[in-house]
Amino acid sequence: MRALAVLKTALTGNYAVAHAVKMARPHVIAAYPITPQTTIVEKLSEFVERGELKASFVNVESEFSALAVVYGAAMAGARSFTATSSHGLFYMYEMLWWAAGSRAPIVMAVVTRTIGPPWNIHDEHNDILAIRDSGWAIAMASSVQEAFDLTVQAFKLAERAYVPVAVGLDGFVLSHTVETVELPPQEVVDKFLPPRNPDLPLRLRPGEPIAMGNLPSDDRIHAEHLKNIYKAHQEAKKLVKEIDSEYGELTGREYGGLVERFELEGAKYAVICMGAWCGDAKEAVKSLRREGVPVGLMRLRFVRPFPDEEVEALSDLDKVVVFDRDITPAGGILGREVASVLGRDKVVNVVAGLAGVDFKAEEFRKAVKHAIEGEERLMLL
Amino acid sequence: MSVRIDLLPKKKYVMPGNSACAGCGMMIGLKILGMALGEEAVLSIPASCASVVQGLGPKSGIAMPILNVPFASAASVATGISEAFKQLGVNGKAVVWAGDGGTADIGFAAVSAAAERNSDVLYIMYDNEAYMNTGIQRSSETPKGAWTTTTPTGKREAKKDVALILLAHGVPYVATASIAYPQDLYRKIKRASEIRGFKFIHLFAPCPPGWLFDPSLTVEVARKAVETGAFILWEYDNGEFKLNPPSSSLVDKKRRKPLTEYLKLQGRFAHLTEEQIRQMEEEIDHKWEFLLKFAQAASRR
């Protein structure tokens, strides 16, 4: 298959996502503008307008409606896509849960951005992480290429696990940065991503009276349904790996499933991080290795389903330094998630890069060193 | 014009033994929707009495395909369904069945957007003039003077005329209807479903426990609303506005029944003074004048 014409081209992260969506052949797209997401849907509306993509592009009055439109479309059997950021994502909140609770196979790009006040459009991960309990699968790219690849894969995951999938990419750092990407031939994407089954999660067709969402006669029906969503996420762990391998065979790019492992061989310490800044973190790891510090890195490609087993495999290490580009009143989100697997004693949580503040390789290097040598559990940088 | 009663479909689209209160006006409307469009419609129903009356799963009290959806989302969800059907080549009509709160209040932005886009959706707002599901709180459709649990001495503000607002969006079809005139409603639903684009029907649907009247009077109350001129039956169809019977013969206010005949049936108006009733009558006159002028301006013929 690889012999087919692969197109190498330079694209921003947002345009890469738009191209991925186009190649996935969705039926319905709806979105509402918000920086830094906007150029994804601008591009998609252009594709539709020019006839390069046969889909309905629905202009809506809010993000809540954007998700409601693609939700209705997905429940009626269509492949559907939306995209948002930050305040837009929060404006969707009720629909996010309803979509996940309906097992709607929607794909949504989340271009990460800080949350106000003050108004600030720069990068931070609080937005995408805030939906982690809603039932959505949540992935996070670390390069423009991966933003493309993850978006294509997300449709497959959504349509096999019946879990909506959010694909994150860092605002500006990826969304507006041009990198060289390989676009697989359409035939390859078509082979990887066959048309979806329009009859699941349910068959919504005129003349076939079936109702979803009325009150249950027994709350245990609802309770079972909630547990089934948990189970679907456990199942999705396997699916993510399978899908990653299958995609790898077709395109030559396999990432490692729920996580990417880097220099973990013989490591006594590990860095855990997520998103674009993992590139800088890797630089720091290389540099520390050169200094003789036995450190490796695990990059979270997914936070839902959470890679519990992969993180647990780090339990023999002396320390795990978890970087959070987010903050909550209880510390960093990923720090606490990792500590829930490895125990608090193992984990040093570094909160950095908030509100888009630069945090580069050298800062990573210093922070990791400090974390390894010191006694702190939480470093607010 | 109006379909003969014995020619209406006999299939039951409202199932006996559902969870609606005895005498629920909305259920009469749902029955008619089923008769008119039961085999073609896919319903989006937002949080409301309409979500509750379906009864308890795995049974459903409404024999049509239904997606129950969040309170403010129905117009947008139906847009998505309609676009999906278009792309997938499915023959079906996306229909919203929503309350006045879900339409005129919390869902209004989405309704307005769907209308402005002219999305191919038939939107039916059944109007029981308050938030009944949560226990009779006022909505923007509660009429002035009416008691609700959040307007304990009577609502001070006027009812919002959603149908006229929708008409101002320039959509191809807007109508008002009443459960007292089922054949008129049936015809309007049928007509609306023939039209591509956004269609809006404002359906007057009295609620015995919410309006404080005996459940045997549901149709009577709805009829009196029309006969007194408090609720006006009209239809705007691709540029042409017309009043429908019996409202069409009530332009001259002398032909309307006294407003008290409508008000006195309902406990929610029991506290009104004569002066307040006189004021209400004046406001109804004004509403007629405004509607007719507006209609004239809106009509392309």
Place this chain on the structure above:
Amino acid sequence: MGLALVPVSRPAPGSGGLTGTWRTLRPVVNLDKCIDCGICWLYCPESVIDWEKGQKIKIDYTYCKGCGICAHECPTKAIEMIPEAGL
């Protein structure tokens, strides 16, 4: 109809229980007075009245909620609401 991944409901009578037990008044039809107009059938909010022109109406008391709309709307007053307790 196929399987679904979410709890779904299908039309069936009694989704709200045996709603006939809600009734305090029972609609009783005097078929002699009935002119077979179908108005009660049209307005009954519960769909518990069966009617085909030529075959007079029949009420399903398992689910009839006793609202009395049929009796109120019947043009010949062929339906009378009688207290259940008195039956």
